[in-house]
Amino acid sequence: MDPQIIIARRVAKELRSGDLVNLGIGIPTLVANYVPTDLKVFFQSENGLIGTGPIPEQGLAHPTLTDAGGRPISALPGASTFDSAMSFGLIRGGHVDVTVLGGLQVDAHGHLANWMIPGKMVPGMGGAMDLVSGAKRVIVAMQHAAKGKSKIVAKCSLPLTSARPVNLVVTDMAVIGFADGTATLLETAPGVTIGEVMAATEADLLVGDHVPEMMI
Amino acid sequence: MKAISLEEAVAMIPVGASVMVGGFMGVGTPERLLDEVVRQKKGGLSLICNDAAIPGKGVGKLFDAALVARLTATHIGLNAKAQQQMLANQITVDLVPQGTFVERIRAGGCGLGGVLTPTGVGTLVAQGKREIEVDGKPFLLETALRAQFALVHAFLADYLGNLAYALTSRNFNPVMAMAADTVIVTAENIVPIGVIAPDHVVTPAPLVDYLITNG
Numbered sequence: 001m002d003p004q005i006i007i008a009r010r011v012a013k014e015l016r017s018g019d020l021v022n023l024g025i026g027i028p029t030l031v032a033n034y035v036p037t038d039l040k041v042f043f044q045s046e047n048g049l050i051g052t053g054p055i056p057e058q059g060l061a062h063p064t065l066t067d068a069g070g071r072p073i074s075a076l077p078g079a080s081t082f083d084s085a086m087s088f089g090l091i092r093g094g095h096v097d098v099t100v101l102g103g104l105q106v107d108a109h110g111h112l113a114n115w116m117i118p119g120k121m122v123p124g125m126g127g128a129m130d131l132v133s134g135a136k137r138v139i140v141a142m143q144h145a146a147k148g149k150s151k152i153v154a155k156c157s158l159p160l161t162s163a164r165p166v167n168l169v170v171t172d173m174a175v176i177g178f179a180d181g182t183a184t185l186l187e188t189a190p191g192v193t194i195g196e197v198m199a200a201t202e203a204d205l206l207v208g209d210h211v212p213e214m215m216i
Numbered sequence: 217m218k219a220i221s222l223e224e225a226v227a228m229i230p231v232g233a234s235v236m237v238g239g240f241m242g243v244g245t246p247e248r249l250l251d252e253v254v255r256q257k258k259g260g261l262s263l264i265c266n267d268a269a270i271p272g273k274g275v276g277k278l279f280d281a282a283l284v285a286r287l288t289a290t291h292i293g294l295n296a297k298a299q300q301q302m303l304a305n306q307i308t309v310d311l312v313p314q315g316t317f318v319e320r321i322r323a324g325g326c327g328l329g330g331v332l333t334p335t336g337v338g339t340l341v342a343q344g345k346r347e348i349e350v351d352g353k354p355f356l357l358e359t360a361l362r363a364q365f366a367l368v369h370a371f372l373a374d375y376l377g378n379l380a381y382a383l384t385s386r387n388f389n390p391v392m393a394m395a396a397d398t399v400i401v402t403a404e405n406i407v408p409i410g411v412i413a414p415d416h417v418v419t420p421a422p423l424v425d426y427l428i429t430n431g
Contacts, residue, residue: 048383048386065384081386127315162338
Protein backbone atom coordinates (compact mmCIF):
# COMPACT_ATOMS: atom_id res chain seq x y z
CA MET A 1 0.00 0.00 0.00
CA ASP A 2 1.16 3.55 -0.74
CA PRO A 3 2.82 5.00 2.40
CA GLN A 4 0.63 8.10 2.30
CA ILE A 5 -2.52 5.97 2.19
CA ILE A 6 -1.35 3.90 5.18
CA ILE A 7 -0.93 7.14 7.13
CA ALA A 8 -4.26 8.62 6.03
CA ARG A 9 -6.21 5.44 6.81
CA ARG A 10 -4.69 5.17 10.27
CA VAL A 11 -5.32 8.83 11.13
CA ALA A 12 -8.96 8.48 10.01
CA LYS A 13 -9.42 5.93 12.84
CA GLU A 14 -8.75 8.71 15.36
CA LEU A 15 -11.84 10.70 14.39
CA ARG A 16 -15.13 10.41 16.29
CA SER A 17 -18.72 11.34 15.43
CA GLY A 18 -19.37 15.00 16.19
CA ASP A 19 -15.72 16.02 16.00
CA LEU A 20 -14.83 19.36 14.45
CA VAL A 21 -11.68 18.59 12.46
CA ASN A 22 -9.19 20.75 10.59
CA LEU A 23 -6.96 19.03 8.03
CA GLY A 24 -3.72 20.61 6.84
CA ILE A 25 -2.37 20.39 3.31
CA GLY A 26 -0.59 17.33 1.92
CA ILE A 27 -1.11 13.90 3.52
CA PRO A 28 -3.65 15.29 6.07
CA THR A 29 -6.01 16.25 3.23
CA LEU A 30 -6.20 12.56 2.23
CA VAL A 31 -7.64 11.62 5.66
CA ALA A 32 -11.13 12.79 4.63
CA ASN A 33 -11.21 10.04 1.96
CA TYR A 34 -11.02 7.31 4.61
CA VAL A 35 -13.60 8.46 7.13
CA PRO A 36 -16.53 6.00 7.20
CA THR A 37 -19.67 7.61 5.74
CA ASP A 38 -21.74 6.87 8.86
CA LEU A 39 -19.34 8.93 10.97
CA LYS A 40 -20.62 12.52 11.23
CA VAL A 41 -17.41 14.52 11.27
CA PHE A 42 -17.43 18.28 10.64
CA PHE A 43 -14.46 19.36 8.55
CA GLN A 44 -13.37 22.99 8.87
CA SER A 45 -11.53 24.88 6.19
CA GLU A 46 -9.83 27.82 7.91
CA ASN A 47 -10.72 30.23 5.11
CA GLY A 48 -14.20 30.25 6.58
CA LEU A 49 -16.23 27.05 6.24
CA ILE A 50 -17.47 24.16 8.36
CA GLY A 51 -18.89 21.29 6.33
CA THR A 52 -16.43 21.01 3.47
CA GLY A 53 -17.47 18.61 0.75
CA PRO A 54 -15.63 16.88 -2.09
CA ILE A 55 -14.27 18.59 -5.20
CA PRO A 56 -17.31 19.50 -7.31
CA GLU A 57 -18.01 17.84 -10.64
CA GLN A 58 -16.47 19.37 -13.73
CA GLY A 59 -18.24 22.63 -14.51
CA LEU A 60 -19.93 23.03 -11.11
CA ALA A 61 -17.12 24.79 -9.23
CA HIS A 62 -17.90 28.26 -7.88
CA PRO A 63 -15.20 30.93 -7.43
CA THR A 64 -16.45 31.81 -3.93
CA LEU A 65 -16.32 28.25 -2.56
CA THR A 66 -12.73 27.16 -2.09
CA ASP A 67 -10.40 25.44 0.33
CA ALA A 68 -7.48 27.10 2.13
CA GLY A 69 -5.30 26.51 -0.93
CA GLY A 70 -7.76 28.39 -3.14
CA ARG A 71 -8.97 25.21 -4.88
CA PRO A 72 -12.68 24.67 -5.60
CA ILE A 73 -14.57 22.51 -3.09
CA SER A 74 -18.21 21.89 -2.29
CA ALA A 75 -20.20 22.27 0.92
CA LEU A 76 -22.29 19.56 2.59
CA PRO A 77 -25.88 20.07 3.78
CA GLY A 78 -25.66 21.82 7.15
CA ALA A 79 -22.48 23.70 6.25
CA SER A 80 -21.81 27.15 7.68
CA THR A 81 -19.57 30.01 6.59
CA PHE A 82 -17.93 32.76 8.62
CA ASP A 83 -15.14 35.31 8.58
CA SER A 84 -11.49 34.70 9.49
CA ALA A 85 -11.81 36.10 13.03
CA MET A 86 -14.50 33.50 13.79
CA SER A 87 -12.52 30.81 11.99
CA PHE A 88 -9.44 31.36 14.15
CA GLY A 89 -11.56 31.90 17.23
CA LEU A 90 -12.77 28.34 16.67
CA ILE A 91 -9.18 27.16 16.29
CA ARG A 92 -7.47 29.06 19.10
CA GLY A 93 -10.47 28.86 21.40
CA GLY A 94 -10.30 25.07 21.72
CA HIS A 95 -13.47 24.43 19.67
CA VAL A 96 -11.61 22.35 17.09
CA ASP A 97 -11.44 18.78 18.44
CA VAL A 98 -8.70 17.46 16.17
CA THR A 99 -6.23 19.00 13.77
CA VAL A 100 -4.12 16.86 11.46
CA LEU A 101 -0.98 18.55 10.17
CA GLY A 102 2.05 17.65 8.10
CA GLY A 103 5.49 17.82 9.66
CA LEU A 104 9.13 18.39 8.83
CA GLN A 105 10.40 17.23 12.24
CA VAL A 106 8.90 16.04 15.53
CA ASP A 107 11.23 15.68 18.48
CA ALA A 108 11.43 13.26 21.43
CA HIS A 109 9.14 15.50 23.50
CA GLY A 110 6.55 15.96 20.77
CA HIS A 111 7.59 19.41 19.59
CA LEU A 112 6.67 20.01 15.97
CA ALA A 113 8.57 21.95 13.31
CA ASN A 114 6.61 22.33 10.09
CA TRP A 115 6.71 25.89 8.82
CA MET A 116 10.14 26.89 7.62
CA ILE A 117 13.62 25.78 6.61
CA PRO A 118 15.82 28.84 7.25
CA GLY A 119 17.47 30.09 4.06
CA LYS A 120 15.60 27.58 1.89
CA MET A 121 11.87 27.56 2.41
CA VAL A 122 10.18 30.51 4.10
CA PRO A 123 6.56 30.30 2.99
CA GLY A 124 5.03 31.62 6.23
CA MET A 125 3.21 29.72 8.94
CA GLY A 126 -0.32 30.37 7.72
CA GLY A 127 -2.65 28.85 10.31
CA ALA A 128 -0.27 26.14 11.60
CA MET A 129 0.86 27.93 14.77
CA ASP A 130 -2.71 28.71 15.84
CA LEU A 131 -3.83 25.14 15.13
CA VAL A 132 -1.07 23.60 17.25
CA SER A 133 -1.62 26.13 20.04
CA GLY A 134 -5.38 25.83 20.17
CA ALA A 135 -6.82 22.54 18.88
CA LYS A 136 -7.81 19.99 21.53
CA ARG A 137 -5.79 17.21 19.88
CA VAL A 138 -2.91 17.65 17.44
CA ILE A 139 -2.02 14.73 15.17
CA VAL A 140 0.97 14.88 12.84
CA ALA A 141 0.68 12.83 9.65
CA MET A 142 4.01 12.48 7.88
CA GLN A 143 6.48 10.05 6.35
CA HIS A 144 8.80 8.53 8.93
CA ALA A 145 11.92 9.62 7.05
CA ALA A 146 12.84 12.01 4.25
CA LYS A 147 15.80 11.25 1.96
CA GLY A 148 16.87 8.50 4.36
CA LYS A 149 16.89 10.81 7.38
CA SER A 150 14.59 10.27 10.32
CA LYS A 151 11.95 13.00 10.81
CA ILE A 152 11.45 11.85 14.42
CA VAL A 153 14.50 13.56 15.91
CA ALA A 154 16.05 13.92 19.36
CA LYS A 155 15.67 17.71 19.21
CA CYS A 156 14.20 19.81 16.38
CA SER A 157 16.90 21.65 14.44
CA LEU A 158 14.22 23.61 12.53
CA PRO A 159 12.20 26.45 14.09
CA LEU A 160 9.30 25.17 16.22
CA THR A 161 5.68 25.68 15.27
CA SER A 162 4.58 25.80 18.91
CA ALA A 163 5.96 25.23 22.39
CA ARG A 164 3.01 22.90 22.95
CA PRO A 165 3.77 19.23 22.18
CA VAL A 166 1.62 17.31 19.74
CA ASN A 167 -0.50 14.37 20.88
CA LEU A 168 0.17 11.75 18.22
CA VAL A 169 2.41 11.14 15.22
CA VAL A 170 1.31 8.72 12.52
CA THR A 171 3.91 7.69 9.92
CA ASP A 172 4.20 4.97 7.31
CA MET A 173 6.15 2.91 9.90
CA ALA A 174 4.62 3.65 13.29
CA VAL A 175 2.21 5.41 15.60
CA ILE A 176 4.02 7.39 18.29
CA GLY A 177 2.43 9.05 21.32
CA PHE A 178 3.71 11.57 23.85
CA ALA A 179 1.41 10.92 26.81
CA ASP A 180 4.10 11.41 29.46
CA GLY A 181 6.13 13.95 27.51
CA THR A 182 8.30 11.20 26.01
CA ALA A 183 8.06 9.60 22.59
CA THR A 184 6.44 6.19 22.99
CA LEU A 185 6.01 3.60 20.26
CA LEU A 186 2.32 2.66 20.27
CA GLU A 187 1.89 0.70 17.03
CA THR A 188 3.91 -0.53 14.08
CA ALA A 189 2.76 -0.48 10.44
CA PRO A 190 1.83 -3.80 8.81
CA GLY A 191 4.98 -5.79 8.03
CA VAL A 192 7.27 -3.45 9.97
CA THR A 193 9.14 -4.76 13.04
CA ILE A 194 9.88 -2.83 16.23
CA GLY A 195 13.57 -3.18 15.39
CA GLU A 196 13.05 -1.57 11.97
CA VAL A 197 11.18 1.35 13.55
CA MET A 198 13.93 1.85 16.15
CA ALA A 199 16.63 1.73 13.45
CA ALA A 200 14.78 4.32 11.35
CA THR A 201 14.16 6.70 14.29
CA GLU A 202 16.70 9.21 15.59
CA ALA A 203 14.82 9.94 18.82
CA ASP A 204 14.83 7.40 21.64
CA LEU A 205 11.47 5.65 21.80
CA LEU A 206 9.88 4.05 24.82
CA VAL A 207 8.58 0.61 23.88
CA GLY A 208 5.88 -1.06 25.92
CA ASP A 209 5.47 -4.80 26.45
CA HIS A 210 2.82 -5.04 23.80
CA VAL A 211 3.08 -3.02 20.57
CA PRO A 212 0.20 -3.98 18.27
CA GLU A 213 0.15 -3.71 14.50
CA MET A 214 -1.67 -0.66 13.10
CA MET A 215 -5.28 -1.38 12.17
CA ILE A 216 -5.89 0.18 8.80
CA MET B 217 -21.04 56.34 1.36
CA LYS B 218 -20.28 57.80 -2.03
CA ALA B 219 -20.45 55.86 -5.30
CA ILE B 220 -17.46 56.69 -7.49
CA SER B 221 -15.57 55.32 -10.48
CA LEU B 222 -12.59 52.99 -10.28
CA GLU B 223 -10.27 55.69 -11.63
CA GLU B 224 -11.35 58.26 -9.02
CA ALA B 225 -11.07 55.77 -6.17
CA VAL B 226 -7.56 54.59 -6.98
CA ALA B 227 -6.41 58.16 -7.69
CA MET B 228 -7.02 58.85 -3.96
CA ILE B 229 -4.40 56.26 -2.94
CA PRO B 230 -0.97 57.92 -2.72
CA VAL B 231 2.24 56.15 -3.70
CA GLY B 232 3.64 54.45 -0.59
CA ALA B 233 0.24 54.12 1.12
CA SER B 234 -0.62 51.38 3.61
CA VAL B 235 -3.34 49.23 2.08
CA MET B 236 -5.29 46.27 3.44
CA VAL B 237 -6.72 43.97 0.80
CA GLY B 238 -9.40 41.38 1.52
CA GLY B 239 -9.20 37.88 0.14
CA PHE B 240 -7.74 34.46 0.77
CA MET B 241 -5.61 33.08 -2.06
CA GLY B 242 -7.29 35.60 -4.34
CA VAL B 243 -10.81 34.50 -3.35
CA GLY B 244 -12.89 37.49 -2.22
CA THR B 245 -10.38 40.01 -3.55
CA PRO B 246 -11.43 43.29 -5.24
CA GLU B 247 -9.79 42.39 -8.58
CA ARG B 248 -10.99 45.51 -10.42
CA LEU B 249 -9.42 47.79 -7.83
CA LEU B 250 -6.13 45.91 -8.02
CA ASP B 251 -6.14 46.10 -11.84
CA GLU B 252 -6.58 49.86 -11.55
CA VAL B 253 -3.82 50.16 -8.91
CA VAL B 254 -1.53 48.42 -11.43
CA ARG B 255 -2.73 50.65 -14.29
CA GLN B 256 -2.08 53.82 -12.24
CA LYS B 257 1.28 52.35 -11.07
CA LYS B 258 0.70 53.06 -7.37
CA GLY B 259 4.00 51.70 -6.07
CA GLY B 260 5.89 51.49 -2.78
CA LEU B 261 2.81 50.07 -1.09
CA SER B 262 2.72 48.71 2.46
CA LEU B 263 0.43 45.78 1.75
CA ILE B 264 -1.50 43.96 4.46
CA CYS B 265 -3.09 40.83 3.05
CA ASN B 266 -3.41 37.23 4.26
CA ASP B 267 -1.24 35.85 1.46
CA ALA B 268 0.43 36.81 -1.80
CA ALA B 269 -2.08 34.77 -3.87
CA ILE B 270 -0.53 33.52 -7.12
CA PRO B 271 0.96 35.46 -10.05
CA GLY B 272 -1.80 37.01 -12.17
CA LYS B 273 -4.50 36.66 -9.51
CA GLY B 274 -5.58 38.90 -6.62
CA VAL B 275 -2.73 40.74 -4.92
CA GLY B 276 -0.39 38.54 -6.98
CA LYS B 277 -0.80 41.24 -9.65
CA LEU B 278 0.82 43.81 -7.34
CA PHE B 279 3.93 41.61 -7.09
CA ASP B 280 3.91 41.03 -10.86
CA ALA B 281 4.09 44.82 -11.28
CA ALA B 282 6.63 45.22 -8.39
CA LEU B 283 4.39 47.72 -6.56
CA VAL B 284 4.88 46.31 -3.05
CA ALA B 285 7.60 47.63 -0.71
CA ARG B 286 6.43 46.00 2.48
CA LEU B 287 4.16 43.04 3.10
CA THR B 288 2.43 41.84 6.25
CA ALA B 289 0.99 38.38 5.56
CA THR B 290 0.61 34.87 6.94
CA HIS B 291 1.69 32.76 3.94
CA ILE B 292 3.39 33.57 0.65
CA GLY B 293 4.53 30.07 -0.31
CA LEU B 294 2.31 29.77 -3.39
CA ASN B 295 3.64 32.92 -5.09
CA ALA B 296 7.19 32.28 -6.31
CA LYS B 297 7.49 35.91 -7.46
CA ALA B 298 6.75 37.30 -3.99
CA GLN B 299 9.22 34.79 -2.51
CA GLN B 300 11.92 35.88 -4.96
CA GLN B 301 11.31 39.56 -4.18
CA MET B 302 11.56 38.77 -0.46
CA LEU B 303 14.78 36.73 -0.80
CA ALA B 304 16.28 39.50 -3.01
CA ASN B 305 15.37 42.07 -0.28
CA GLN B 306 13.19 44.01 -2.73
CA ILE B 307 10.32 43.73 -0.27
CA THR B 308 10.30 43.58 3.51
CA VAL B 309 8.05 40.78 4.68
CA ASP B 310 6.54 40.41 8.12
CA LEU B 311 5.09 36.90 8.49
CA VAL B 312 2.37 36.60 11.13
CA PRO B 313 0.34 33.57 12.28
CA GLN B 314 -3.06 33.75 10.63
CA GLY B 315 -5.09 33.90 13.82
CA THR B 316 -2.84 36.64 15.14
CA PHE B 317 -3.04 38.51 11.82
CA VAL B 318 -6.83 38.69 11.88
CA GLU B 319 -6.99 39.54 15.60
CA ARG B 320 -4.48 42.39 15.17
CA ILE B 321 -6.69 43.82 12.43
CA ARG B 322 -9.82 43.25 14.50
CA ALA B 323 -8.15 45.08 17.40
CA GLY B 324 -7.21 47.92 15.05
CA GLY B 325 -10.83 48.26 13.98
CA CYS B 326 -12.31 47.94 17.46
CA GLY B 327 -10.27 50.51 19.32
CA LEU B 328 -8.07 48.00 21.14
CA GLY B 329 -4.34 48.43 21.60
CA GLY B 330 -3.71 44.79 20.79
CA VAL B 331 -4.50 41.26 21.87
CA LEU B 332 -2.95 38.59 24.08
CA THR B 333 -2.52 35.27 22.27
CA PRO B 334 -0.89 31.96 23.20
CA THR B 335 0.04 31.45 19.53
CA GLY B 336 3.77 31.87 18.94
CA VAL B 337 4.90 31.64 22.58
CA GLY B 338 8.28 29.89 22.63
CA THR B 339 8.83 30.27 18.85
CA LEU B 340 10.59 32.75 16.53
CA VAL B 341 7.35 34.74 16.44
CA ALA B 342 7.88 35.73 20.10
CA GLN B 343 11.14 37.56 19.35
CA GLY B 344 11.00 41.20 20.41
CA LYS B 345 7.48 40.87 21.84
CA ARG B 346 6.29 41.25 25.40
CA GLU B 347 5.23 38.02 27.07
CA ILE B 348 2.47 38.54 29.63
CA GLU B 349 1.29 35.94 32.10
CA VAL B 350 -2.43 35.74 32.82
CA ASP B 351 -3.64 33.22 35.41
CA GLY B 352 -0.34 31.39 35.12
CA LYS B 353 -0.45 31.04 31.32
CA PRO B 354 1.97 32.84 28.99
CA PHE B 355 0.62 35.03 26.19
CA LEU B 356 2.23 37.29 23.59
CA LEU B 357 1.17 40.91 23.33
CA GLU B 358 0.36 41.45 19.66
CA THR B 359 -0.33 45.06 18.74
CA ALA B 360 -3.22 46.40 16.68
CA LEU B 361 -2.91 46.76 12.91
CA ARG B 362 -4.56 49.49 10.84
CA ALA B 363 -4.10 50.92 7.34
CA GLN B 364 -4.85 54.10 5.45
CA PHE B 365 -7.00 52.17 2.98
CA ALA B 366 -8.97 48.93 3.01
CA LEU B 367 -9.89 47.46 -0.37
CA VAL B 368 -12.85 45.19 0.24
CA HIS B 369 -14.87 42.87 -1.99
CA ALA B 370 -18.49 41.96 -1.23
CA PHE B 371 -21.13 39.81 -2.90
CA LEU B 372 -23.93 42.33 -2.37
CA ALA B 373 -23.80 46.06 -1.72
CA ASP B 374 -26.96 48.12 -1.47
CA TYR B 375 -27.28 51.80 -2.45
CA LEU B 376 -26.44 52.82 1.14
CA GLY B 377 -23.30 50.65 1.31
CA ASN B 378 -24.59 47.78 3.45
CA LEU B 379 -22.57 44.68 2.53
CA ALA B 380 -23.14 40.91 2.45
CA TYR B 381 -20.60 38.30 1.45
CA ALA B 382 -20.66 34.91 -0.28
CA LEU B 383 -19.32 31.63 1.13
CA THR B 384 -15.53 31.59 1.55
CA SER B 385 -15.05 34.96 -0.16
CA ARG B 386 -15.99 36.64 3.14
CA ASN B 387 -12.69 35.80 4.93
CA PHE B 388 -10.86 39.00 5.98
CA ASN B 389 -13.15 41.50 4.24
CA PRO B 390 -15.53 42.42 7.10
CA VAL B 391 -12.66 42.66 9.58
CA MET B 392 -10.62 44.93 7.31
CA ALA B 393 -13.68 47.11 6.62
CA MET B 394 -13.40 48.16 10.30
CA ALA B 395 -9.66 48.87 10.39
CA ALA B 396 -8.80 51.51 7.77
CA ASP B 397 -9.19 55.28 7.51
CA THR B 398 -10.80 54.92 4.07
CA VAL B 399 -12.79 51.87 3.00
CA ILE B 400 -13.28 51.27 -0.73
CA VAL B 401 -15.61 48.47 -1.85
CA THR B 402 -16.31 46.54 -5.01
CA ALA B 403 -19.37 44.29 -5.12
CA GLU B 404 -20.49 41.49 -7.41
CA ASN B 405 -23.99 42.97 -7.31
CA ILE B 406 -25.20 46.45 -6.41
CA VAL B 407 -28.81 46.12 -5.24
CA PRO B 408 -31.61 48.41 -4.00
CA ILE B 409 -31.91 49.22 -0.31
CA GLY B 410 -33.90 46.48 1.41
CA VAL B 411 -32.68 43.60 -0.75
CA ILE B 412 -30.22 42.71 2.00
CA ALA B 413 -32.34 41.98 5.08
CA PRO B 414 -31.10 43.65 8.28
CA ASP B 415 -30.14 40.26 9.76
CA HIS B 416 -28.05 39.48 6.66
CA VAL B 417 -26.02 42.69 6.60
CA VAL B 418 -22.48 41.76 7.67
CA THR B 419 -20.79 45.14 7.16
CA PRO B 420 -23.11 48.05 8.07
CA ALA B 421 -23.22 50.94 5.60
CA PRO B 422 -21.57 53.62 7.80
CA LEU B 423 -18.29 51.66 7.59
CA VAL B 424 -18.13 52.04 3.80
CA ASP B 425 -16.68 55.27 2.41
CA TYR B 426 -16.72 54.53 -1.32
CA LEU B 427 -18.54 52.00 -3.48
CA ILE B 428 -17.14 51.45 -6.97
CA THR B 429 -19.80 51.94 -9.63
CA ASN B 430 -20.56 49.36 -12.32
CA GLY B 431 -18.98 49.58 -15.74
